[in-house]
Amino acid sequence: MIFSLLVQESAVGRQSSHAAYRFARELIAHGHTLYRVFFFGDGVHNSTRLNCAPGGEADLPALWQQLATEHGVDLVSCVSSALRRGIIDEREAVRHAREAASLREGFELSGLGQLVEACIRSDRIVDFGG
Amino acid sequence: MTLHILSASPFAGSCFEECRRVIAADDALLLTGDGVYAAIGGGAAVLQELHATGVAIVALAEDCAARGIDARLPEFVATVDYGGFVDLAVAHPRTVSWF
Amino acid sequence: MSARDSAPRRSVLVVCRSAPYGRSRARDAVDVAMAFAAFDQPVTLLFLGDGVLALAAGQRPAAEFSRSLEKLLGTLADYGVEELHADAAALAARGLDAQALALPVRLAGPDELRELFAAHERVLTV
Secondary structure (H helix, E strand, O other): OEEEEEEOOOOOOOOHHHHHHHHHHHHHHOOOEEEEEEEOHHHHHHHEOOOOOOOOOOOHHHHHHHHHHHHOOEEEEEHHHHHHOOOOOHHHHHHOOOOOOOEOOOEEEEOOHHHHHHHHHOOEEEEEOO | OEEEEEOOOOOOOOHHHHHHHHOOOOOEEEEOHHHHHHHOOHHHHHHHHHHHHOOEEEEEHHHHHHOOOHHHOOOOOEEEOHHHHHHHHHHOOEEEEEO | OOHHHHOOOOOEEEEEOOOOOOOOHHHHHHHHHHHHHHOOOOEEEEEOHHHHHHHEOOOOOOOOOOOOHHHHHHOOOOOOOOEEEEEHHHHHHOOOOHHHEOOOOEEEOHHHHHHHHHHOOEEEEO
């Protein structure tokens, strides 16, 4: 079965994106396909490359990146959610004259159309808000 | 057939009550995160009513253990790991998240 | 026939449970519904619980800090989001009758709510 996930909260201070990651790992281990993880609202904080996870804490942005590298999962952060929150790629950094990009490698910025497409293409979409 | 996923404490807001109003007899209710607190106190009686109508009540085991309530779960609440969570999502064409 | 004509369609129910302005979730829910409509997917927007407060008429947010959600709701039909439903009990509990709403919505009782959930292939709560 093909799955996509919607992640709506930051990995810091909330459990839901950790649950999303665990679910993602488990569905792949069960032989299913994870097509896309769409990060929306505060969920885009999962795509930062500037976080500094203390020892003993899960570094979720790094874990998502590793997941994408290992299994070719499409990681998309909603561009309008991301820009507002300072999650920007090189192109947006130049466009908005910011000193640096903050989007972690393995993620891309795109619009809500990617969420729509994930809903169309996937057999199951699981919403990890809250 | 819908899998309802409750991940907020029933004491913190209204999502448990709203979920309860739309859940149907052939649906399943999975308690995750703070949602596992629905299995204790006043929530247990509500879950028992739902269970009596045919709703499968399931809780994520590690979230119950983390919160120290795993020994207090009513007997009609089944527990699963993340593998079981995946199986529930596969078995139900639709998932609805309550948070 | 365009690519869009032949694209698969999956019905989606977008659920808004949050009051406006205190958090951005109500606005986000509307944006998500509009995105589905833009891609020609059958979409229904449901206001549940505190989400019904997003429908209150007479919203006057301070211009510099907030964009009016009421104005955005007014454009829903233009963007192809025509199926709007609200939890009747939630409206009543919050003292909102039909006259107090910014736009017409279908009021849903418990049976209609259950039918709405069952009738859509996808449900996304924002």
